[in-house]
Amino acid sequence: MGSLRGRLALLIGGAAALVALAAAGLFWSLHAAEGTLDATLDAQLRLERLAELSGRMTEFGLAAIEAVGDAPGRPERLATARIEVDRALEAVDQSLGQAIAGTDALLGRTQYAARSRPLSSLRAARVMLDRQVARIQREPEAALRTDAIRGALNAYGAMTGPPLTFLVEAERRTVEAAAAAMRGLARRLQGAALATAAVALALLVLLHRRLTRPLLRRIADIRAGAAAIGRGELDTRLAVATRDELGLLVAGFNRMAARLARREARVAADRAALEETVARATAELRAANARLEEIDRSRRRFFADVSHELRTPLTVILGECDLAARSPDTPEVFRPVIATIRKRAQGLHRRVGDMLRIARSESGQIALERRPVGLAGILAEAVENALPEARRRRVALALAPGDADLVVEADPEWLRQVVEGLIDNALRHAAGATRVAVSLAAGEGGATITVEDDGPGFPPGADALFERFRRGGGSSPAQGFGIGLALARWVVERHDGAIRLGSGGQTARGARVVLVLPLPGSRIGPGDA
The missing domain is CATH 1.20.120 (Four Helix Bundle (Hemerythrin (Met), subunit A))
Known part of the structure; x- marks a missing residue:
């Protein structure tokens, strides 16, 4: 078959045919098993009714003895026993008729005739005993009644025993035949199941060899080709x-x-x-x-x-x-x-x-040429050198030297140039600034030099300004003559100090650069930077 759709349709059709065949076999087996099971249950029911009939007829005989005795019992017991016997006979007769109605017509009439004669004998025995009881009841002497009822019961037993035995034996044979039929059906179903499984397996193997395996082989070839393309083997071609x-x-x-x-x-x-x-x-x-x-x-x-x-x-x-x-x-x-x-x-x-x-x-x-120097003089000289540029930019430059001069071990020229560079950065890069303040104070970590302005402040990530060749934004493109923040940090750290950037004063506006230099006898910790 040339079309893949047709092959798949054939595969699905074969599977559907197997399913339909299995369903048909299951339906037939269930139908056959149901018929055999119904026959067995009917025979069992008839056996139960025959047992009930035997008991009713025995009760009828006992009621007859009581009816003709020296002290007669209740007169209605014989009538009740008679009614129960007739009802049991009718029930047995109906069950026989229903069982025979489902069989072949000729076989059913033969079986009904064979089983109706024993039932007629049972009815006749009941009628005969009933008449003899009526006759015996008219006998005035008790001895004669006893002998008469004994003979009547012997005749009653002789008339009822063989028919009941015949009917019970017939129903027993029916049950055995149904059981044998069930066992035969089970054997046939087992054989049919094995045959069906073999046929289905052979058909599946055939479908796999003719349809499924070629498809899987071709799909595997396509997958291998795709893997080769993925590895870069672009010259791969499939047949x-x-x-x-x-x-x-x-x-x-x-x-x-x-x-x-x-x-x-x-x-x-x-x-x-x-x-x-x-x-x-x-x-x-x-x-x-x-x-x-x-x-x-x-x-x-x-x-x-x-x-x-x-x-x-x-x-x-x-x-x-x-x-x-x-x-x-x-x-x-x-x-x-x-x-x-x-x-x-x-x-x-x-x-x-x-x-x-x-x-x-x-x-x-x-x-570096470090020697004891006063920071107030260095700051004053740096502010004085930056005053012309501050006046030109109309920025107020102020110095707060503190209450007392602080002496540190430092290179005065490099330290002055660091402060001048910080002031120059504040003047050039603080757009809109009107004030730059330089202050000196003594703290726990040492001498603190602060340069702050009221401009826009440092941009986010201001610590990156300490890297070489990094510049913050500014309002003027002019390049100053001072040193950059990277070199300023290098100089301060070589003085065993620290430098940090932050925001302005109380209004949190502007930029602030803080230098901390150790005084004699003090050290700068990491938290001071």
């Missing part, structure tokens, strides 16, 4: 053996594999082109990085050279200013001018020193 639904599926599978192979070839070509482009761009980027590194080295070298070259004339200018200030020949009118020149030269000299330190820090050449 199209038939033109049914599975054949169409295999053809579609082959077309899919061919498309995947073509697509993989295009992807491989595109990947090769992309790798070539990436390699070319990487080479260009490396060359650009090399040029940038060379430019950066030249910048740092120029920065360091310019800083170094500027220090010599500034040193000369400061020396000449000192000589002119100490010379008695210098007119008094020029002394304020000389002082101003000396002050500006000192500021420029510090800036040149800052430039040189920044250049050395970028090349990794940082050396």
Whole structure:
């Protein structure tokens, strides 16, 4: 059969035929068993009624003896016994008629005639005993009545015994025949069941060999082909053996594999082109990085050279200013001018020193010269250097040096530059700020330097600003001359201190940077950072 749908229909039809055959066999066996069981139950019922009839006739005989005795009992007992005997006879007769009605007509008439004669004999015996009792009751002498009733009962027993025995034996044979029929039916059903199971098994094996196994084999081939495609073997192809639904599926599978192979070839070509482009761009980027590194080295070298070259004339200018200030020949009118020149030269000299330190820090050449210094003077110098920029930006810059100066072991130039850098960051990056405050206080952890403003504050994840090359948002794109937060933290930690970022003052507005430096005899713990 060419169609997969037809094969499945044949498989389902075969299964349905097996089910129908099994159902028919079950129905027939149940029908046969029901008939045999009904016959057995009817024979058992007739046996029970015959036993009841035997008892009624015995009671009738006893009632007859009582009726003709010297002290007659209740007269109605004989009548009641007579009615019960007649009723029992009628019940036996009806059950025989119902049993014979379900058999063959000729066989039924023969069985009815054979069993109706004993019933007639029983009726005749009852009638005869009844008449003899009536006759005996008219006999005046008790001895004669006793002999007469004894003879009547002997005749009654002789007339009722053989018919009852015959009927009971006939029904017993009927029960045995029904039991034998049931056993024969069971044997036939067992044979039929075995034959049906063998036929069903043979048919299932045939259907499996002709229908199911080829389908499973082809499905296994498709599954193996799909697994090969999954492993990347895109040249896998399956043989199209038939033109049914599975054949169409295999053809579609082959077309899919061919498309995947073509697509993989295009992807491989595109990947090769992309790798070539990436390699070319990487080479260009490396060359650009090399040029940038060379430019950066030249910048740092120029920065360091310019800083170094500027220090010599500034040193000369400061020396000449000192000589002119100490010379008695210098007119008094020029002394304020000389002082101003000396002050500006000192500021420029510090800036040149800052430039040189920044250049050395970028090349990794940082050396700290720690000595006891007062923090109030360092903060005052840093605020003074930042005042021109604060006035230009119209920001109030204030210093709160505290009640007493605090002395720490530190490099004054690096520490001043750290504070200047923090003030410069506050001036440049706090958009809309109107106030920058620098304060000094003594705490449990050491000396605390705080730089805070009333601007918008730090953005979320402010701790990332301590990383190198990270900048927060700001209102001005201008680059300052101070050091960044990464270098500031490095300098503070080399002073055994800590630095942390937070929000502003009581209004929780603005940014706050806190530096904690250890005083002599104190240490900074992790919780102080």
